[in-house]
Amino acid sequence: MPPRRSHKKSRAGCRRCKSRKIKCDEVHPRCGNCLKHGVPCDFEHPELTESLNIPDTPGSFGAPSPSFSNLSSGFSPAPGPSVAARTLLTICRNPDPPAFSAASKNNRLMELKLLHHYTTMTCKTLTICDPSAENIWRDTVPSLAFSGNSFLVDALLSVSALHLRAISPHDQQLVQASHAYMASTLSDYGSNLSKGINASNAEALFLTAALIAFQSTASRIFVRDNGGDVKSRSNQYTLPLSWFHAFQGVKAVVASSWQWLRNSGIVVPIIQGQPALNLNLSSQESTYFANLLVGLDGELESLESDPASHMLTRQAYQHAVAVLNWAHKIPLSGAPMVFLATVSRRYVELLQARRPRALAILACFFGLLKCLDGVWWLRGVARREVLGIVHMFDPDDQVWWPRLQWPLRVVLHDGDVIPPEVWGADWEAESVLLDQANRQNGGGFINHIEMLSQMFAAMQNLPPGLPADTVNYAYSGAEQLISAQLVMARQEHGFSNGSRAGND
Template sequence: MAPRRSHKKSRAGCRRCKVRKIKCNEVHPRCGNCSKHGVLCDFEKHDDNQTSPDTPHATASASPTNSNCDSPSAATSPLPVTPSAPASTPAPLYRNPEPLPLTSTSKNNRMMELKLLHHYTTITCETLAISSPVSEKIWRETVPCLAFSGASFLADALLAVSALHLRSHAPQDQDLIRASHSYMASTFSEYSASLSKGITESNAEALFLTAALIAFQSTASRIFARDDGGDMKDRSGGYALPLSWFHSFQGVKAVVASSWQWLRNSGIVVPIIESQPALNLNLSGNPTFFSDLLIGVEEEVTSLDDDPARQMATRQAYQHAVAVLDWAHKIPHTGAPLVFLATVSRRFVELLEARRPRALAILASYFGLLKCLDSVWWLKGVARREVMGIVSLFDPDDEEWWPRLQWPLRIALIDGDGIPADVWGADWAAEKALMDQASQSGSFVSHIELLSQMFSAMQNLPNNMPDALDPFTHQYALGREKASRQQQLLLSDELQGPEVD
């Protein structure tokens, strides 16, 4: 037998060859075996450490205002540099030499996020826009893209709403309950921090959309208030008003008023706002469907408020709220009733907090209007639940207010979606014609334009100016001679929402 040829054993081979117990030819930057199989070699990692980190880092994210995932800047952004190799060497299949260290917990979290994102983009987004394909497409495609571009609070918000939507089908699912609460808590934290730093051109769109999703979440959470120990009952055990709805929707109004200089040119926000029907309020003082809710208002404001400015604010709050009711009553299937939450004044919310009978009766009629939107998951059952709760606050022997509660009561107790026109009090066949007429007479954007100008004027006034500003001062400063005195008063009152830095 021929003697075994001697050889020198090397310990300088790559790790992969050592693990496979095969001879490594020790060629740098990639040995022959690794080149043959098209995988990264341990030598590459060693060589690359001399110049750059092994794990690739993403380039700077696009500005949050870039809402197009397929934009040229996104498509052409440079990828991390791959370590150089001979031209004959096959390209590696993976950039990372080892799998990501995923624990079972983090993997479960990833799967939950994928589940929520999929549900949002396929189903939930369709429920955020009522009768508006354009707005629906924005919620489906553009909003997630904006969230991915750096607005993490917006991403958390859409995941929170998606979790709540899924929970509506599985109320006791603890994973969905935790996800909904956790993502919304994260949303509030980062959203509040961004607001405290100030609204800018770069974050205005994301803040508006997040405020809208917070409002959706606040409204839909009422469905689970009993399960979550929420605010369905007050301290005395009676019915608790859903005041959080008003606070969250008023927050949307405040963000819009503060950042309209940038939002007015947004290809995201403007179409969403334009999808709302034009806010054409009847301020003539002539009898309307809900005008009985204003009977006796003068006696109330003079007997309960001593300050003339306070009396004016109270009177305006009632008049404006009823005008919005009358407008929405004619076109309820368009989603018009939802505008009520954002457009009523801060003073009206204060009257609700004080549980003034007139404010409660107006609110009951508002919830009656929502019966037309009972098929929307986050509004399902709202009309019956809230109207019955408000009615429980009145004495059935109250001859002044009990008769004015009969309309919302009849509407709320109807089974099914069909509401007879004679019970509703409007001609359903005329709804489309009214919508067409409204679209020709203006848009919701024009209403916001006026609000924004007035908001700017109010911001520039001395701090000692009264809250109830003289309408002619506005008219002179803004050059809006065509705006009626009463409309200026109501719009001025409407601006008195939550403050935003």
């Protein structure tokens, strides 16, 4: 009888592999099994390594509360009925639903505590520079949530728990509550998306998507790092790709449901509160971050043999840098956060591949967030993320190291106000030009969304059976086309690429 084949046990595997009782290859930052199934891995998301277990049934507000001692970070995809729904569901993976125990006095008190904190404190922090939307988040959104939208209620409670965690970071009950309510949110949210967006649920799904994006961003402040240890930081740093997935999810929800949202008294004011997107996509003009595009042609010649991929990669980089240039002029308006939703899917793919150019652009994006360090859910993020990205580069790299000096200089600057000589622009002067551009632009983000929704409608008519890459490329290409159309529209209405605030 032949000897038995030796078997090496996986003792440091991820929690998902352990729960499924399969061998984990222990590859960081994402094990092979999780990568194969397209699900998050707790190697990639260290904030999910709390001692939590997976629950079993979805919850609802007014029903028994989540059992905070029975949670997990396991995720599984939920199929959708259309191109738009598939796009949304691949962005937000649907977790196994959480289990609920019999309602207890402690859990009811926790829900009351979270709801009170949301309506008195958290709602004021969901907008950066648009106080007019505060009443909507405080009064209108909870009222809509209580009208049978349990996933929206859970999203409010989750974000409130996260805010309280920032105040009391060692409160384990708040840690468990934030995970429990977000797991419940994602489960019910994904289920509703798979059934399709309609007039009755479009507003609630948009608001939930926005809160999921907010939660994804705010969760990053609780990620543990390794202090000043350069070697440890470079080995264990993980890119915050969940930020992009969450914000791209908001964009997908808006675009696919705009026929119902365009007249919403809840959604439209929130969208109009965003600064008008005025991008300069001209390659003939020098811009502040133009050095991030230097050498692009040679790089594409060596890395992109397929003409279609070559074009999409070029457009992805040019569009991302254009957003940086726009946000750099008006950072206090919250414009830097728009980067997450407006960059193309191709750019996110380049980040996943850890292309140096994509990483350098990301470092500059986080450098822009330094001016928002006073916002609780962004506090310390700029410094930690820029240092993490920079340590992925060799200091002797003469090509990319010089281009990382601006984000490094900005995040290492002490003081609440960054002087123009460090930042590279005068915020006060630019804010006046922003006001002028917004008045001339009128619709702010509305025009952009109108064209994005038209693109989603066209994708609904794509022939069935197309490969996933074809659909994704169609999505990315259409996004770039929208940007080009906006350029022409601005020029037709008197904007010139030479103007400082009216560039598109």
